[in-house]
Amino acid sequence: MTCILQIGPLTERFNRGLAAEHEVLRFWEEGADVLVAQHAQRIDVVVTSGRFGCTAALIEQIPNLRAIISFGVGYDAIDVAAARARNIPVSNTPDVLNDCVADLAFGLIIDTARQMSRADRFVRAGKWPSAGLPLAKQVSGKRLGIVGLGRIGETVAKRSSGFDMEVRYHNRRPVEGSGYGYESDLVELATWSDFLVLTCPGGESTRHLINRSVLDALGSKGILINVSRGSVVDEPALVEALTEGRLGGAGLDVYAHEPKVPQALIDMPNVVLLPHIGSATEETRLAMEELLFANLRAFLERGEVLTAV
Ligand code: NAP
Ligand code: 8YV
Numbered sequence: 001m002t003c004i005l006q007i008g009p010l011t012e013r014f015n016r017g018l019a020a021e022h023e024v025l026r027f028w029e030e031g032a033d034v035l036v037a038q039h040a041q042r043i044d045v046v047v048t049s050g051r052f053g054c055t056a057a058l059i060e061q062i063p064n065l066r067a068i069i070s071f072g073v074g075y076d077a078i079d080v081a082a083a084r085a086r087n088i089p090v091s092n093t094p095d096v097l098n099d100c101v102a103d104l105a106f107g108l109i110i111d112t113a114r115q116m117s118r119a120d121r122f123v124r125a126g127k128w129p130s131a132g133l134p135l136a137k138q139v140s141g142k143r144l145g146i147v148g149l150g151r152i153g154e155t156v157a158k159r160s161s162g163f164d165m166e167v168r169y170h171n172r173r174p175v176e177g178s179g180y181g182y183e184s185d186l187v188e189l190a191t192w193s194d195f196l197v198l199t200c201p202g203g204e205s206t207r208h209l210i211n212r213s214v215l216d217a218l219g220s221k222g223i224l225i226n227v228s229r230g231s232v233v234d235e236p237a238l239v240e241a242l243t244e245g246r247l248g249g250a251g252l253d254v255y256a257h258e259p260k261v262p263q264a265l266i267d268m269p270n271v272v273l274l275p276h277i278g279s280a281t282e283e284t285r286l287a288m289e290e291l292l293f294a295n296l297r298a299f300l301e302r303g304e305v306l307t308a309v
Contacts, residue, residue, distance in 0.1 A: 002300060003042045005062070008052035010071055014289045018047065028052075036061055045069060045296065050092075051258075051276075053077025059086070067299045071292050072279070073097060073151075075309050076203035076229060091295040091305035095151055096287035101199075101278040102155035105227045108251030109144075109195050111272045112223050113137040118269050137194075137223070137248070140164050145193030147186065147209065148200025148228060149175050156197055168192060171200075190217035195225060202229025210234065215241040223249045227278050230255040239264045242271065253278050 002022045009015055009028055018024055025035055025043065036043070036058070043062045048054050050072030056079040059065060068083055068090040075092050083090050111117050115136045122133055140163045146153045149169035157167045157180060167180045170189045174182040183189035186209065190196055196218050200206050210224065210233040218224060224247065226233055235256040241247035242265070249270035255261055258276055265271050279288060295305045 002044050003039065004045045004047050005036065005039075005043045007046060007048040007054060010049065010289065011285065014071075014292075017289075017293070045299070047071075047292070047296070048078065050074040050077060053079075054083075055079055056082035059083060059088070067091070067296075067305065069292055069296045069299065069305065070309075071288055074201055074229060076201060076231070078309075080309060089299065089305050090309045091292075091299070091307050092309050093288040093291040093295075094307055096291055097279040097284050098151050098155040100281050100284040101152045101227055102159055104253060104274070104278050105152075105156045105197055105199065105225055106159045108225045108227070108253065108272055108274070109197070109223070110139055112225065112249045112251035112270070113139050113195070115269075117272050137221075142194035143168070143192055145169065145183075145189045145196040146180075147189070147196065147198045147232075149178065149180065150199065152227070153197075153199035156199060187213055187217045190214045190222070191219075193218060193222060195223050197225040198228040198232050200228050200232060202231045206232045208232070208234040208237075210238070212237045212241065215247050218247060220245055221248045223247075223251065225251045227253045230258060235262065242268055 004022045005025045005027055006018065007027045025039055040062055041064060044066050046054050046065060046068045048068065048070050054068050059079060059082045065088055068078060068088060070078060070092050073092050073094045075090065078090055080090050113136060115133060119133055142165055144160050144165045144167045146157055146167060146169040149171055160167055168183050168189055169180050170183050170186050215237060238250065239262055242250060251272040253274040254276055261273055265273060279285065295307060299305050
């Protein structure tokens with residue numbers, strides 16, 4: 001029987017399915033350090049997620065670790081370099097979540113621009129009979145800037161055609177054959193954009209890519225949408241830009257220190273806040289679980305994961 005160290009719980013269905021086929025050590029329960037120390041020699045595989053990650057220190061503690069199998073496409077919380085140094089493959093769950101994350105990004109664009117959540121709060125608070133809301137911003141026909149035209153970014157871009165939007169993007173290099181305009185300078189892209197949507201990975205290479213200069217370029221009429229990682233945005237600079245009216249609004253699914261959300265953002269009417277739910281639908285989470293299991297099975301049967309990072 002394979003001995004699996006599961007870093008954090010996923011759905012009940014997943015936890016049960018994993019435990020039905022393998023010996024599972026539950027890292028999130030009390031006494032995890034003692035558990036790992038006791039069983040370190042026997043652990044074959046780590047099962048984790050984009051949220052729970054896997055540190056270099058943990059990898060170091062497990063001498064016979066053979067694979068890290070993760071739930072979610074983003075792997076910035078996994079020390080991939082430490083795994084590579086020991087030839088330990090790492091898998092993630094790409095593609096199966098593109099549609100849902102892109103749907104949510106578009107939902108955030110519409111909600112933030114048209115003030116839907118704000119209007120909902122207004123109705124529920126009984127304010128409709130006696131007050132009004134400020135006019136909102138139109139979505140259709142606007143300019144959509146995408147930071148990270150990859151699997152999810154392309155899916156967001158595809159959705160924009162129904163809204164007659166022009167799309168430009170910024171990656172480290174242009175996407176070959178892409179019909180969308182490439183902008184090598186992020187400040188230039190932000191200056192051009194009405195909506196700037198972040199769909200690049202998190203981690204050191206993108207830390208605070210969205211800084212004060214980019215926010216100022218997006219400007220008092222611009223809206224920032226982040227469905228990538230909180231680390232991509234300089235969050236204090238974002239709060240400052242919104243507080244001072246230098247940025248028009250923001251729709252956020254991810255934050256610098258989840259699940260902490262700065263109170264200043266909570267208090268702002270022009271900001272829509274979601275609790276990292278980009279992939280959180282029944283259909284997509286099931287597909288992600290299935291891909292994780294397929295990776296695990298492929299590794300145990302053939303020594304190769306299907307979707308390596
Ligand atoms: P992907 O296919 O690898 O696309 C990432 C894109 O970002 C690529 O086009 C890449 O192009 C670009 N990029 C990478 N580093 C960059 C940099 N330093 N500057 C500018 N562009 C850069 O990844 P994906 O599958 O679309 O996923 C993207 C991210 O979405 C994930 O890593 C995850 O963090 C996030 N995500 C969030 C949720 C959620 O629940 N909110 C759900 C799923 C995913 P170049 O390599 O050419 O630069
Ligand atoms: C998951 C995500 O919720 O795939 C990703 O990168 O951020 C989300 O789909 C997360 O990875 C699971 O913790």
